[in-house]
Amino acid sequence: MKYLFGFILLTLMCCNACGQIKEKETMKYNELTPTEKQVIIDKGTEYPYSGELYKNTANGTYVCKQCNAPLYRSSDKFDSGCGWPSFDDAIEGAVISIPDADGIRTEIVCANCGGHLGHVFLNEGFTAKQTRHCVNSISMNFVPDGTPLKPTIKMNQKLKKAYFASGCFWGTEYYFMKLNGVTNTAVGYMGGHIENPTYEQVCTKKSGHLETVEVTYDPQKISYEDLVKFFFETHNFSQEDGQGPDIGPQYKSVIFYTDETEKKLAEKYIHILKEKGYQVATTLRPAEHFWKAEDYHQQYYQHKGTTPYCHIYKPIF
Numbered sequence: 363m364k365y366l367f368g369f370i371l372l373t374l375m376c377c378n379a380c381g382q383i384k385e386k387e388t389m390k391y392n393e394l395t396p397t398e399k400q401v402i403i404d405k406g407t408e409y410p411y412s413g414e415l416y417k418n419t420a421n422g423t424y425v426c427k428q429c430n431a432p433l434y435r436s437s438d439k440f441d442s443g444c445g446w447p448s449f450d451d452a453i454e455g456a457v458i459s460i461p462d463a464d465g466i467r468t469e470i471v472c473a474n475c476g477g478h479l480g481h482v483f484l485n486e487g488f489t490a491k492q493t494r495h496c497v498n499s500i501s502m503n504f505v506p507d508g509t510p511l512k513p514t515i516k517m518n519q520k521l522k523k524a525y526f527a528s529g530c531f532w533g534t535e536y537y538f539m540k541l542n543g544v545t546n547t548a549v550g551y552m553g554g555h556i557e558n559p560t561y562e563q564v565c566t567k568k569s570g571h572l573e574t575v576e577v578t579y580d581p582q583k584i585s586y587e588d589l590v591k592f593f594f595e596t597h598n599f600s601q602e603d604g605q606g607p608d609i610g611p612q613y614k615s616v617i618f619y620t621d622e623t624e625k626k627l628a629e630k631y632i633h634i635l636k637e638k639g640y641q642v643a644t645t646l647r648p649a650e651h652f653w654k655a656e657d658y659h660q661q662y663y664q665h666k667g668t669t670p671y672c673h674i675y676k677p678i679f
């Protein structure tokens with residue numbers, strides 16, 4: 363039923379090199395030139411062997427050009443001969459890896475501002491860590507040891523997370539990731555009784571987990587209430603035994619609330635739906651640990667370029 367396609371699983375090994383950097387709250391990142399924007403914002407690639415930092419061997423820290431966040435230490439830099447600065451490790455928590463839109467490579471971005479850095483490759487034999495962060499020189503600034511680092515520019519975002527289960531998580535995520543105000547989505551498992559379950563374990567219907575989508579959103583742009591309405595408008599919440607052709611406890615309709623306010627809002631809309639004459643099979647449960655699913659399940663339809671078989675959007679409210 364579900365077609366799997368592989369991504370290289372990435373393990374980011376990290377070092378701890380930037381202890382006492384102060385963080386500053388402001389609303390503006392460093393201004394970028396058009397050439398810098400092409401790489402950092404539009405995810406382009408600079409010409410190989412062209413970057414200022416390609417051959418740099420000085421001791422110091424490589425920081426994000428857009429937000430000043432420290433990304434790499436010079437001690438992790440090596441010459442791979444590929445034409446771009448290469449590192450076999452990043453500063454802990456500084457770099458996030460996501461499946462590239464090309465469906466094959468793994469993109470790396472600054473964890474603070476989301477600026478594009480390059481790609482990460484594994485098991486090429488360059489160093490013992492078997493990892494090559496291939497980074498555009500233009501995405502970074504170099505700060506030599508002894509020169510103080512500038513504060514990391516933090517945007518004033520207070521993002522929140524919401525958890526919805528409405529059948530096959532590929533379909534649920536497909537809709538939520540398109541919503542304005544949703545900054546990130548991930549698919550995973552919630553509500554079961556074993557730790558770190560695999561997809562196969564959840565498929566046995568014995569682990570107790572539901573296929574769940576984690577929706578990260580900016581409450582200044584979209585409300586939890588809007589997410590709840592959208593949840594009901596994108597699946598058949600009357601179905602008791604699963605969703606569409608996907609039958610089983612892991613496909614049931616559940617809102618995992620993280621506090622009483624969310625619970626009350628979810629109850630409010632269940633009430634509204636019942637008043638409108640709908641049968642509502644959706645249950646409300648307190649959120650538990652969200653176990654992120656295997657990489658090949660993330661943003662599945664976007665990578666595959668197809669649309670869900672199990673969910674449609676149907677306006678109600």
Ligand SMILES: [Zn+2]
Binds near residue numbers: 427472
């Ligand atoms: Zn950044």
